[in-house]
Amino acid sequence: MAVFSGKIWKFGDDVDTDAIIPARYLNTSDPAELARHCMEDADPTFSAKLSPGDIIVAGKNFGCGSSREHAPIAIKAAGIACVIAESFARIFYRNAINIGLPILEAAEASRCLAEGDRVEVDLEKGEIRHLEKGEVYRAVPFPPFMQELIAAGGLINYVRQKVKAT
Amino acid sequence: MGQTMAEKLLARAAGKKEVAPGELINAKIDLALGNDITAPVAIKEFARIGVEKVFDPERIALIPDHFTPNKDIAAAEQVKLMREFARRYGIVHYYEVGRMGVEHALLPELGLVLPGEVIIGADSHTCTYGALGAFATGVGSTDLAAAMATGELWFKVPPTIRLVFTGELPPLLGGKDLILYAIGRLGVDGARYAALEFTGPAILALEMDGRFTMSNMAIEAGAKAGLIAPDAKTEAYLQGRARRPYTVLRGDADAPVLAEHYIDVSTLEPQVAAPFSPANVHPVSSLAGTVLDQVVIGSCTNGRLDDLREAAAILKGRRVHPRVRLLVIPATQAVYRQALKEGLLEIFIAAEAAVSTPTCGPCLGGHMGILAEGEVALATTNRNFVGRMGHPGSKVYLSNPAVAAASAVAGAIIHPKELGEVK
Numbered sequence: 001m002a003v004f005s006g007k008i009w010k011f012g013d014d015v016d017t018d019a020i021i022p023a024r025y026l027n028t029s030d031p032a033e034l035a036r037h038c039m040e041d042a043d044p045t046f047s048a049k050l051s052p053g054d055i056i057v058a059g060k061n062f063g064c065g066s067s068r069e070h071a072p073i074a075i076k077a078a079g080i081a082c083v084i085a086e087s088f089a090r091i092f093y094r095n096a097i098n099i100g101l102p103i104l105e106a107a108e109a110s111r112c113l114a115e116g117d118r119v120e121v122d123l124e125k126g127e128i129r130h131l132e133k134g135e136v137y138r139a140v141p142f143p144p145f146m147q148e149l150i151a152a153g154g155l156i157n158y159v160r161q162k163v164k165a166t
Numbered sequence: 167m168g169q170t171m172a173e174k175l176l177a178r179a180a181g182k183k184e185v186a187p188g189e190l191i192n193a194k195i196d197l198a199l200g201n202d203i204t205a206p207v208a209i210k211e212f213a214r215i216g217v218e219k220v221f222d223p224e225r226i227a228l229i230p231d232h233f234t235p236n237k238d239i240a241a242a243e244q245v246k247l248m249r250e251f252a253r254r255y256g257i258v259h260y261y262e263v264g265r266m267g268v269e270h271a272l273l274p275e276l277g278l279v280l281p282g283e284v285i286i287g288a289d290s291h292t293c294t295y296g297a298l299g300a301f302a303t304g305v306g307s308t309d310l311a312a313a314m315a316t317g318e319l320w321f322k323v324p325p326t327i328r329l330v331f332t333g334e335l336p337p338l339l340g341g342k343d344l345i346l347y348a349i350g351r352l353g354v355d356g357a358r359y360a361a362l363e364f365t366g367p368a369i370l371a372l373e374m375d376g377r378f379t380m381s382n383m384a385i386e387a388g389a390k391a392g393l394i395a396p397d398a399k400t401e402a403y404l405q406g407r408a409r410r411p412y413t414v415l416r417g418d419a420d421a422p423v424l425a426e427h428y429i430d431v432s433t434l435e436p437q438v439a440a441p442f443s444p445a446n447v448h449p450v451s452s453l454a455g456t457v458l459d460q461v462v463i464g465s466c467t468n469g470r471l472d473d474l475r476e477a478a479a480i481l482k483g484r485r486v487h488p489r490v491r492l493l494v495i496p497a498t499q500a501v502y503r504q505a506l507k508e509g510l511l512e513i514f515i516a517a518e519a520a521v522s523t524p525t526c527g528p529c530l531g532g533h534m535g536i537l538a539e540g541e542v543a544l545a546t547t548n549r550n551f552v553g554r555m556g557h558p559g560s561k562v563y564l565s566n567p568a569v570a571a572a573s574a575v576a577g578a579i580i581h582p583k584e585l586g587e588v589k
Contacts, residue, residue, distance in 0.1 A: 014354050014355065014443065016549075016551045018530075018531075018549070018551040018552065018553055018554050019551065019552060019553075022531065022553050022558075023203075023232075023530040023531050023532055023554075024531055024532070024536075024553075024556075026203045026232070026233075026530075026532075027233055027237070027238060027240035027241040027244060028240050028244075029206050029207045029210070029244075040558075041552050041553040041558045042552070044558075060355060061354060061355035061358060061388060064354055064355065064388060065290065065549060065551060066289075066290045066530075066549075067204065067287075067288055067289055067290040067292075067304040067305060067306050068203060068204065068306075069204065069207055069288075069306035069307040069308060070203075070207070072306075073207075087355070087358065089355070089358065089388060090358065090359050090388070090390060091290060091304050091305060091306060094305060094306060094309060095305075095306035095307075095308065095309075098306060098308035098309060099306075099308055143190060145190050145320065154308070155308050155309065155311075155312050156211050156214050156215055156308060156311065156312070159215055159312045159315060159316060160214070160215050160216055162316075163215060163216065163217055163315065163316070164216075
């Protein structure tokens with residue numbers, strides 16, 4: 001699904017992993033259960049009002065704090081198609097790539113897009129198009145190695161191929 | 167042109183002569199760590215890779231510490247999964263209740279993380295071991311799974327931000343105050359993707375426990391690592407403790423860095439981070455009088471022996487304020503036992519504190535001291551995000567152990583020097 005469109009939910013800077021998935025729910029790693037509590041401490045009604053394919057747009061340093069992979073898992077399992085942010089905290093960035101949650105670093109999109117806007121995202125081109133205004137925002141391209149990881153479908157598939165080859 | 171400590175550490179692990187910031191490398195892992203939250207996810211991912219064994223059963227540490235002693239059935243099931251994995255793959259360093267400790271206090275204590283090494287842990291505070299001169303960084307569960315299978319992981323070589331701490335640290339201040347001050351200056355993403363390097367006379371003057379506290383919180387500025395060059399104190403700490411031979415690597419003085427900041431510590435007050443960010447840092451006097459319901463002394467940040475000694479020095483002969491619940495949580499079984507021998511636990515209990523077996527517990531709002539709506543806590547832990555210790559409507563302030571102990575007695579945030587003589 002390299003090209004898709006969705007409605008935007010907007011968040012600010014420094015959204016931490018405790019806000020994305022509070023630790024009180026980390027006694028399970030069941031994606032469906034984690035999805036029910038996605039963004040709960042930032043917006044308690046969030047998981048109830050989501051539609052599959054919606055997109056999160058946030059400011060800088062999205063996913064800061066703990067290393068819990070439960071954070072991108074909760075977002076992915078909640079049906080969020082993609083997270084667009086001005087920047088990502090580094091562990092969240094790795095985790096999202098590793099589990100195949102699409103993320104885009106796009107400062108202009110982060111600034112210009114508002115809650116409720118609809119955008120079309122082309123992951124391969126790294127383009128985000130505002131469906132009403134027609135404006136196009138560019139994302140920072142992934143380095144070749146990361147593209148390989150993404151194309152393999154995440155780190156485990158990538159490692160599996162490597163292990164098999166040796 | 168010289169190389170920074172971070173570059174030298176990663177170059178060694180990548181089998182290269184030198185590496186440059188921004189370069190993507192594949193590095194050999196000296197130790198891989200997981201806990202009861204992150205390891206269960208890693209174990210499921212590990213099974214998908216399709217290997218028969220782990221890369222080295224002596225170089226994986228699995229420490230159930232977050233919800234242990236298991237707080238409920240779900241938590242017990244997660245630890246069961248870890249235990250079975252540890253047995254099946256012969257994981258040597260698997261420690262449970264009675265033998266365990268909070269992972270980042272336990273691994274250095276056991277001599278399992280050493281200078282010159284590259285360590286990954288599926289826990290963001292893995293950066294703690296930077297205090298020993300290791301490149302140690304937090305990753306997620308899938309990265310841990312890959313590392314357990316192959317003993318390798320990819321890294322982007324980070325640029326270095328050097329913090330030079332000058333002057334003499336005033337009494338009642340420690341590593342916690344230096345790192346809180348630094349995070350306050352850098353902001354929660356001020357060192358994003360970079361390696362922090364702590365240096366200068368005030369760092370050399372810190373004992374190992376204070377250095378661990380500093381490196382522990384590097385992640386709170388977004389850093390990938392928090393490095394301190396090994397010295398005689400490091401060597402003394404490792405004497406009789408190190409489980410493997412190691413090579414000390416230090417940065418070159420002429421190595422280019424992204425930024426260098428000088429911080430004069432001689433006029434610093436104890437620092438406190440106010441809700442809801444570890445970068446929302448203020449001198450203690452400006453927050454004095456903030457009324458408290460709970461105080462927590464412990465965690466991978468400040469649950470070591472020196473921390474308990476500092477708290478006990480304040481609490482000796484005093485009593486916790488009637489309004490306040492004080493929880494003291496020694497970080498490891500060895501710290502607990504030594505605190506018992508030194509009479510520290512007696513002081514805590516006499517002061518009407520609750521002393522707990524080692525656990526991460528309340529730090530992450532897991533168990534053992536959860537806050538209700540509207541409650542306010544002061545903790546020696548590392549994060550104070552919304553809902554961190556319980557109800558999203560509760561608040562957490564962060565400080566060093568002396569401020570925490572004094573404030574428990576006063577019933578509100580106070581500079582320990584204001585407490586006066588013991589009556």
